[in-house]
Amino acid sequence: MSAAPVSDSLALIDLAGAEFRLVDPRAPHLRVDDLAPHRGDGIFETVLVTRLAGADHLHARELHFSRFRASAAMLDLPAPDPTLWHAALDAVIADHRERRGDDEAFTVRYSMSRGLAEASGWVLSIPLDAKYPGQRAHGIDVITLDKGFPAYVGQSAPWMLIGAKTLSYATNQAAARWAASQGVDDVIFLSHDGRVLEGPTANVVIRRGGELLTPDPKAGLLHGTTQQTIFAHAAEAGLLCSYTDLTVDDLTAADGVWLTSSARISVPLNTLDGEELRRDPELSEQMLAWVLGG
Known part of the structure; x- marks a missing residue:
């Protein structure tokens, strides 16, 4: 199997503080005992981004986020705030495009972990597999x-x-x-x-x-x-x-x-x-x- 494409952009989301920040995706950010890497206790969505009429378009944005909310409810995770999550998505898309400097399609993956003391979230850009x-x-x-x-x-x-x-x-x-x-x-x-x-x-x-x-x-x-x-x-x-x-x-x-x-x-x-x-x-x-x- 081919290696996973390397991400260009990452936003960490502070759910309690209702804010996010762009960080280096190659630096460490999760503790090994966080319940996402430790037990897979969390949810995610992966969304296609393409250029349409000269602007970036996040395909099926509302369908994905509706499913994200439903997944959160099924796992008894905090209800995701659409304003916060969509702002983080848009920031990662803009950062990825600026770093890449091209019009190639890519995906953004947004995730919520049960974390440790409280839930946490992040948004990651991922280039498409060449195959x-x-x-x-x-x-x-x-x-x-x-x-x-x-x-x-x-x-x-x-x-x-x-x-x-x-x-x-x-x-x-x-x-x-x-x-x-x-x-x-x-x-x-x-x-x-x-x-x-x-x-x-x-x-x-x-x-x-x-x-x-x-x-x-x-x-x-x-x-x-x-x-x-x-x-x-x-x-x-x-x-x-x-x-x-x-x-x-x-x-x-x-x-x-x-x-x-x-x-x-x-x-x-x-x-x-x-x-x-x-x-x-x-x-x-x-x-x-x-x-x-x-």
Whole structure:
């Protein structure tokens, strides 16, 4: 696996004081016993930033922040102040752009940790992985993995935090390493009773004729902001958009299958468990235009 891109800009957020400050991202800032690095006890969002009409645009800003608030509530963390967090986001975006001096797209990741005595937060800029454009253009090969629990487990076990975007990503990272060890690019998680869930960092979208479908978030997955953006534009374009249970057979019979996420946007699948899938290059281009257009 390639090394993580190095950040250019970082803001530390003082939640109690309702203020933030820009700091050197390469200097140490968290204690090792902070509950974020120590136990993954926190939440985050990763948001795409591109240049639109000569200005930086934070894509799906409100969708991301709404999910951030919901995650905070699920983890009993302080309700994030939108004025404070959005100001910190804008400051990091401006600082990153000034340091880079280019118009390249990048992401900002904002996080809240339970901390030690009190919660803390930060916003970090992250350059995009160089492999993403190639994946969007040429597609990827994917395998399925059983996640080990039934669909809709979150309905009976809310303490599992199904649907919260937490910092506990060890399983997701392990799945990515497993994919690489099997000679493929990514995985799609299945519930133990055979329903399609999501990828480690992406949602699954398929086309079936004039309809786009994606698994119901209540089945045990994160409600994706990019998927929601695509569905909103697709509905305006006359496509029927549905949340429903899907199986592997639905994916292999589909007219196109994509993984969607903030950083990669929409990536078509070439194969699933070694089986060739149908491709829809025209819709792939349309999805990209829908997301990048605003």
